[in-house]
Amino acid sequence: MSADDDVVLEMTGIRKVFPGVVALDGVDLWLRAGEVHALMGENGAGKSTLIKVLTGVYDIDGGDVRLAGQPVRFGGPLAAQQAGISTVYQEVNLCANLSVAENILLGREPRRLGKIRWGAMRRRARELLAGLDLDLDVTAPLSTYSLAIQQMVAIARAVDIDAKVLILDEPTSSLDASEVQRLFEVMRRLKNQGVAIVFVSHFLDQVYQVADRMTVLRNGTLVGEFRTAELPPMRLVAAMIGKELATLEDLEKQPTGRVQKAEPLLEAEDLGRQGGIEPFTLSIHAGEIVGLAGLLGSGRTELARLLFGADRADAGRLKVDGKNAVFRTPRAAMSRGIAFSSENRRTEGVVGDLSVRDNVILALQASRGWMRPVSRRRADELADQYIKALQIRPADPDRLVKDLSGGNQQKVLLARWLITQPRLFIVDEPTRGIDVGAKAEIQRLIAELADGGMAVLFVSAELEEVLRLSHKIEILRERRLVEELENTDAVDATRIMQTIAGEQAS
């Protein structure tokens, strides 16, 4: 069925530039009829940009798109749809208040003299659903069905647009295991009908179940196109992260001071949250850096948020200093000396329109309550002190944070939490998207903090970083804590990647 020359869509040398950033550079994507093609890459690798180019949301700055051999340029999502490229987005983008039939056929209703022929419409909707092996009451509002069914309805809608290319962007993130299998059945059926399917997912095992081929992106560039059968999970992870195995193994590890194992500062026993992370057990001691490793979507952030009370746990227990603690809100966690610096620097972290000084004292002020304002003199002192200590540049407390570089914004965020003098500091992706120099400074800072007795939970997508800093490494896969490793000399990136990729350690 899937001969190599059956190419439906060719994208070659795609380049897309945003102000200041090259989002895609020289990326190729070839889609063949009757094939499931996985688009792989870490967050920020350019997957979503590429999909938006493909669906006509973005115009390209360079490169060539050919549909069935003919060069095309889509003016917008509607033009792409009309050319036979339809997309099912991660969140179901349908109108839940309307009937199933309408959701499938809205905009293409069968009509006579301008009047919708409801009977014909229901019949057509039933036919389309039957094609996906579904039997629904098409007159019922979409909201009466589960999210999984709504996803299927979205696919039925996409298929009716006589799709040559069907893009499924993270379709499985809200589905449970059996629903995922159901989706895969539908995908195989469509594949056999000759549709080219683009599948984006963070779940490696799902990709291996369903994809025939994959294109791997990294930092907006093409790593390559592979047949799934020829690319074992280990090599896929290496391709996504961007380190050849050999170089990973050579990675130099910084000697880390030993930690006295007194009573743990924080202990989680079977702590978990449905849909977030499965129950895990974890302990952190004073002066210890615990690294969280795993791919994006493996539950790293979810775990961190549970410990900080940003999400409520629905299972297990949490102990601080050996005593039971229940954190209903981040405030409760803060009062016990826990700080959390978010991975979303811009949306959940710094306030761009406030000055460096105001940003730095924000958490301190919050912990004091609005009744006891931090005095201006104290704020000045603190701002100066931390600007110096963290080498925030420019060293101007009145500068608006939005005018700072990413690395310096991150330092402001760290300073804000350090002022509250936390005993446990949870840092989620502190080095993402910042330049090498700033990265090294932040790593050094974290190591120093731990030497000073602070406990640190260090979350990062970058394995080298986790390896270099951590005393202990917790490895997550598919929302489960799968392994805990003492960071000895025997541990290297390969070892961790085996676990991440789901291979048994030999």
Next chain:
Amino acid sequence: MTTDTTAPDQTPSSIIGRPKRQRWQPDRQHVPVIATLTLLAFMYGIGVVNYEGFDDIQVVLNIFVDGAFLLVVAVGMTFVILTGGIDLSVGAVIALTTTLGATLLHAGWPAGVVLPLLLLLGTTLGLAMGAVIHYFEVEPFIATLAGMFLARGLALLINRNSIPIDNGFWVSVAQERIRFDKGVFISSSVVIALLVVLVAAIVLAWTRFGRCVYAIGGNADSALLMGLPVARTRVAVYGISGFCAALGGVLYSFYTLSGYSLHAQGLELDAIAAVVIGGVLLAGGSGYLFGTVLGVLVLGLIQTIITFQGTLSSWWTRIVVGVLLFAFIVLQRVVAGKRSVQR
């Protein structure tokens, strides 16, 4: 596609998730309309039991006669509220159309020119507000509030006094009565209003435009991604509301045979109340035009009962409407709440 009907369904039934219907229960979307219908019957029953002569058919017909202009305005409002918007300008547009109409007729303009001009004016104003709302992403509340001040201000600018209308066409339409057996009658305004209701009901239920109105009210972002003409539709509903307000103004001037810049003060709120009592969700996306008709009838019936009662101040109408509004908004919350639990 093979139609292999003999193959057993291999999928777990939990995934199919077909809504179970053990016993008959009303479609959730119909609940508010059924509630309004029940209320209406109940109120009518109270009237008939307590007051002599309440069971005269003319009493019911008078509700239509007195409420024809409100009905037309409420139809336009229904379109707007179904998209999740609101139009506060309709009362002021009525004032503007009656004042301008009366002034022009007084100046000797023929009715055949004035009438289309008034309708065009209302529609244009509505379209302009719709364009501001959609393209400049202004809250409908703010944009139509501005429209309200603008229209009322223009009306006051034209003439601050009440102007009588003595145009032949206007007077003859106003006095036209369609009589039935037993001497009961309706005015020509009722016929016009019912015609508007009929056309609007067909548009909402059977045209692509109508369904797009519902889709926008359900989820405007999704509607856009589904490739629906969101911009065009959203601007158009305000145009429809403006047209209905202007037509309502014309009917109002038939009713009073005058133009006055202080006519129909607060009428926008009556129209909104009628739509909400009729079961249209203020958040948009759910409700029927039939409900709006019922809502207008409820308002009219309250007024009628208070008139029959005789000793109550007419402000009791407002108080009852207020209580009913609260009750129906709570009902909407309950129905909407159930829906979200089910998801």
